[in-house]
Amino acid sequence: MVFVLIIALALVSSTIGIGVACINKGIKGGNFKKIFGMNVTALAGVLIVATIVLLSGGLTASAADGTAAAASAADGLRYIAAAVSVGISAIGSGIAVATSGAAALGALSEDPKIFGKAFVFVGLAEGIAIYGLIVSILILNS
DSSP: OOHHHHHHHHHHHHHHHHHHHHHHHHTTTTTHHHHHHHHHHHHHHHHHHHHHHHHHHTOOOOOOOOOHHHHHHHHHHHHHHHHHHHHHHHHHHHHHHHHHHHHHHHHHHOGGGHHHHHHHHHHHHHHHHOOOOOOOOHHHHO
8 A cells, every 4th residue: 555655646746747847848738638648547547546455455454353444444434525525515615606706796896785685695605615514514423
């Protein structure tokens, strides 16, 4: 697993390096997409191998500790699920607030009387993040 982690870190750092090099050299279009596509494909392959190794149980030390390892894996997956629910809902909320907030400011510049309606729409967009937080709390309390 350490080998997979080292390869993944190397691919991530090479992706960053390739991006910086392409920006500095002004590489655009097809060449950039080809180089970046190969790197992302390799990273996806490494992540698939890591997932298979992790889920196949190849990391358990002995059969006697199988119950503790299963409980630990279940707790880990709960934490990952909680983090994913908060993260994705926060990203969605950010996108929604960006678009609805810009539209609300544009509408307010034309007619200041619609402040209440604009405030409600922006508040609804922020509610997405709150729903994700509530889901993560429910996941962690189960």
